[in-house]
Amino acid sequence: MSATLWYWIILVVKVLVVLHVFLIGAAYVVLLERKVSAWIQDRVGPNRVGWRGSLQSFADVLKLVLKEDIVPENANKFFHRLAPLITITIAIAVWAFVPFFAPIEIDGTAINGMIAPDLNVGLLLLLALGSVGVYGIALAGWASNSKYSLMGGLRASAQMISYELAMGLSLIGLLLIMGSTNISDIVTQQSGYWWGVIPKWNIFVQPLGFLIFLIAAFAETNRAPFDLAEAEPELVGGFHTEYSGLKFGLFFLGEYGNVIMMSAIMSTLFFGGYNAPWIQDIAFFQGDATLNKVALALLQFGTLSLKTVFFVFFFIWVRWSIPRFRYDQLMNLGWRVMFPLALGNTVLTAVVLALIEGMR
Template sequence: MDGYYFLEKFGLITVIFALSLVVAMYSTLAERKIAGFLQDRVGPNRAGWGGMLQPLADGVKMFLKEEIIPAESSKFLFIVGPSLAILTACIGSAVIPWGDTIVLFGRTVDLQVTDINVGVLYIFGVVSLGVYGIMIGGWASNNKYSLMGAIRAASQNISYEIAMGLSIIALLMMTGSLSLRDITNQQHGFWHEGWFSWNFFSQPLGFLIFLVCAFAETNRTPFDLPECETELVGGYHTEYSSMKLGFYLFSEYINMFVSSAVMSTLYFGGYNYPGMDWVMEHAGPTWGPLVGVAALLGKIFFFIFFFMWVRWTVPRFRYDQLMNLGWKVLIPLAIANIVATGLWMTVKATYF
């Protein structure tokens, strides 16, 4: 481990951080464009060609807006809330393998910030901390609507994290590893030993449960009860303005980006794709892995589009429906999936 190692990691962290911000920034434009398409209208089209500069205009507007801190709020926690939300959103991508090892300037560079053997637990830990940013912001605002949004966020997070964790247990039983790199390598290519190698084909129910819980964890419609405009004005960020509001909005889109990356890695092969071995053989050790990075980004962008498509298609749940789905449907289904997976693995080990 030399000085170049730390330089490589610093460069990789910088690229991933910049990518997260750019994707979050242009997700706001994509959301409005997709909404416009589904509602038979144009969407933003004034700032730049086709509205391409609209996210920059929105960012400048956020920076230049007046900074307002309510007189009756807890001022320190009022600032800590959005700061914690954006921090936890950004650090979740540290354990995601963005590509295979690449040869650059004669050095082998691993396209992953860190490969820890409990990567899945790290993701869940970061996700669990993220709700504290919402809870602190809602409570510190000293606003009844904000407090109600914070309480909803806490109870929603508790409800759906259980089902999400149980859905992952069945996957971990089959992979035998908590490392995201190991899980990705086990899904090499697309076809392995006469069977589809991606975990989606062996755990379709687990993926469906994880997907629904991901909507709830990111506070996306139809599970956006913590910021329900029709009931709570704006929920936990009602009293926020300027870049503190921007941090909350940005953290939601970054969480959506990271959630899409995690789903792509756990269930859809990560940077693996059909014909990967042929491409790696002909493209070489430098350009070959970059095709895998592009494949992973393509899967991520598809899931981001899916998040947005659902938002403008499915109506918002009532709060009792949200709780019933989490506790009475998803958790029993996840437990049944664990039992079915265990039985299948026992039969397979005994008779095959």
């Protein structure tokens, strides 16, 4: 078979696998959210549909599909329809730039670890796509032609602008050290060990940067304690007040999709991505080189999934522990704490790097 054909087959398989893992994963993240919230509140959580409620999310989706889709009379029909699509598209599109395993070569066919070709500006594209995500929420708020929705949309856009800055700046320190915006490059550089023991993860050199990124990630994904765009005590449902049926379902999926996406990005940038320290150095199948390569790729995919699941759990855990910020507190934290801290982190990293360079 020709190389082009193989390229397309591999690409389609990768897209299908990632899409299904993402969609089914999102369904189970919803279940996990309900379960964790139940455990924190001494409850049991959904346990009726399937084994221990394992099919609950699918029942919910079925319900959402069967619900009537109500569009407000004065809504802008086109944008009202477009908004959830933007949200879900962005949440899925970002997966093209996450490397799932190290590039391998089987019988002369090179298989790239991510869906998109290896982009040199991958990280910038990731941040850019993340910012586009707010369009879905802002548009939903505006197009619904309802006070509550509009307030939710406005809050979301103001919040995004405030926290985007801190988020971008928190990564500059990391970029200074890595010297590359190529994501697979960043992951590869994290594969070694310091003194042969500690994995070379970025969290150990950029703890402050990670902290700022983490907090900004909560604001970016509109999750508690920064979920002011849908603060139900004040705004009914926030930006999705006027949404029902499958359109609401798309927003719902988009929110959890964004959580998974941010978790994957955090694992990739700060926690070594697909690298499984110590374990991946072992050759499991000594005799068969091809089998060994495939096993390694699967192991790396599993490692990234595990790290992602941990951060997803962390997102949920925080949501059910910390109350929602007030709007002025949110802005205060964003502009007067996070922004200077991120700037300081950048300057500090630059100075330290310059000193190390000078000592050589």
